[in-house]
Amino acid sequence: MSSSNFKKRSLIDKLRSFDKNGTSIFDLGHPLLNRIAESFVKAAGIGAVQAVAREAYFVAVEGVGEDTNDIPPEISAAKRHRFPGLRGEMNGKTVEALVKGTGKESLQWGLAAGMYSGLTYGLKEARGVHDWKNSALAGAITGAALSLTSDGHSHQQIVQCAITGAAISTAANLLTGIF
Known part of the structure; x- marks a missing residue:
C-alpha cells in the first residue's frame, strides 16, 4: 500500500472519528465558536449541493422541449431561475451566475445554521438546561x-x-x- 493511500485513509478515518468522539473539527478556543463554525461549514456545504441540484433540475426540465409548456405548471416563473443569468446554455456567464448564486445560498444556509446552533448553545449555558x-x-x-x-x-x-x-x-x- 502506498504512503499517499495510507494518508488518505488516515485523514478520512480522522474526520469520521470527530463525530464518534464528540470532538469538533475546529478548535477556535471556545466551545461556542467551535459549534458555530462547524454548523456553518456543514450547512453551507448542504446549501451549495441543494442550490446546484435545483438548478440542474431546472436546466434538465427546460431542456426537455423548446416550449415552456413542458415545464410543470406548479413551478412558477420566479422559481425557474433562482440564479439570474442561468438560461440552460453553457458559457462563462452561466458558470459565473451559478457560482455567485451557489455562494449566496451557501452563505445563507451557513449563517442560519451557525446562528441557530450558537443561540441554542448560548441559551443552554445561560439557563442551565437544554x-x-x-x-x-x-x-x-x-x-x-x-x-x-x-x-x-x-x-x-x-x-x-x-x-x-x-x-x-x-x-x-x-x-x-x-x-
Whole structure:
C-alpha cells in the first residue's frame, strides 16, 4: 500500500472519528465558536449541493422541449431561475451566475445554521438546561433573521418566518430520541 493511500485513509478515518468522539473539527478556543463554525461549514456545504441540484433540475426540465409548456405548471416563473443569468446554455456567464448564486445560498444556509446552533448553545449555558424553550426561541430568532435576507421582506413575512422557525426547531427538539 502506498504512503499517499495510507494518508488518505488516515485523514478520512480522522474526520469520521470527530463525530464518534464528540470532538469538533475546529478548535477556535471556545466551545461556542467551535459549534458555530462547524454548523456553518456543514450547512453551507448542504446549501451549495441543494442550490446546484435545483438548478440542474431546472436546466434538465427546460431542456426537455423548446416550449415552456413542458415545464410543470406548479413551478412558477420566479422559481425557474433562482440564479439570474442561468438560461440552460453553457458559457462563462452561466458558470459565473451559478457560482455567485451557489455562494449566496451557501452563505445563507451557513449563517442560519451557525446562528441557530450558537443561540441554542448560548441559551443552554445561560439557563442551565437544554429544552424545547431554547429551541423555540433560537428557531424564532433565526427564522426572523433569515427572512430579512430575502428580497422585499415585510413585517408579515418576518413574523411568519419566526413562527415557522420556532415550530420546526421545537418539533425537532421534541422528536429527538423518538425516531
